[in-house]
Amino acid sequence: MRRYFGLLFLALIGLPLSALAQERDRLDHRGEVLGWEGVGRLDTTMGTCTGTLIARDLVLTAAHCVVDTDTRQVLSKDAMRFRAGLAHDFTAAVRGVSRIVLSEGYLGSFDVSLTEQVRTDIALLRLDSPIFSTEAEPFRIHDRALDDSSVILVSYGRGRNTSLQRESGCRHKQTYRGGLMTFDCDVTFGSSGAPVFVNDQGRLRIVSVVSMMSTASNAEKEAIGMSLPAAVSAMMRDMRNDAARAPVSAGARRVTVGERAGGARFIKVD
Numbered sequence: 001m002r003r004y005f006g007l008l009f010l011a012l013i014g015l016p017l018s019a020l021a022q023e024r025d026r027l028d029h030r031g032e033v034l035g036w037e038g039v040g041r042l043d044t045t046m047g048t049c050t051g052t053l054i055a056r057d058l059v060l061t062a063a064h065c066v067v068d069t070d071t072r073q074v075l076s077k078d079a080m081r082f083r084a085g086l087a088h089d090f091t092a093a094v095r096g097v098s099r100i101v102l103s104e105g106y107l108g109s110f111d112v113s114l115t116e117q118v119r120t121d122i123a124l125l126r127l128d129s130p131i132f133s134t135e136a137e138p139f140r141i142h143d144r145a146l147d148d149s150s151v152i153l154v155s156y157g158r159g160r161n162t163s164l165q166r167e168s169g170c171r172h173k174q175t176y177r178g179g180l181m182t183f184d185c186d187v188t189f190g191s192s193g194a195p196v197f198v199n200d201q202g203r204l205r206i207v208s209v210v211s212m213m214s215t216a217s218n219a220e221k222e223a224i225g226m227s228l229p230a231a232v233s234a235m236m237r238d239m240r241n242d243a244a245r246a247p248v249s250a251g252a253r254r255v256t257v258g259e260r261a262g263g264a265r266f267i268k269v270d
Contacts, residue, residue: 037085061193155194
């Protein structure tokens with residue numbers, strides 16, 4: 001069967017619909033963003049994505065948000081801006097980017113599988129100066145088994161690129177071999193890198209980052225992410241050690257690229 005994928009998202013096996021009611025809230029005003037300021041919009045020379053503060057000076061996003069897929073080069077960090085808690089004319093904090101670390105294997109050989117690209121589609125950005133606690137609080141990575149299937153997606157996207165959307169009641173559907181995770185959350189262009197949260201005993205923890213979406217015919221729309229703990233821990237070690245990264249030109253195999261907008265690219269795979 002022919003399927004279409006977005007490197008914001010990917011099509012995998014569908015599961016029965018949940019009875020959970022999905023609620024989507026637009027966080028348009030400063031008061032509505034309270035508590036979510038750690039989620040922000042990442043602006044690059046290629047478009048926009050969503051990113052999340054996981055330390056005072058570290059932002060987690062999708063690797064494809066900061067890599068030019070045609071040249072296999074990391075985008076200029078000088079032009080990048082992280083706008084924490086952006087809600088129209090309000091921004092909790094704005095910072096530049098001083099360093100980028102990609103998950104090991106993302107730039108691998110040309111014969112790497114698309115599944116492997118999704119699994120490693122993670123980037124860690126060091127900000128040019130820390131974000132203060134009075135501006136935004138970072139979120140922690142969920143590092144335990146996911147017991148509850150109910151998750152929360154917070155993202156920017158096409159048609160809502162200047163304010164966050166919080167979607168509660170969407171569901172973790174499946175975790176596949178290799179750490180790919182599927183969710184029935186609403187995603188679109190610009191949602192790349194968006195955090196998927198789980199409520200862990202009253203504390204919000206990041207369980208995944210949006211990488212792709214299913215648009216296959218006769219299939220449910222699914223957001224696709226990846227397991228984070230091991231990869232993020234490794235990237236944080238690399239960041240601390242200022243480790244040298246493999247050249248981007250060694251990058252992943254080429255694919256047919258279609259529409260690109262809002263920080264995402266759609267890919268057609270036979």
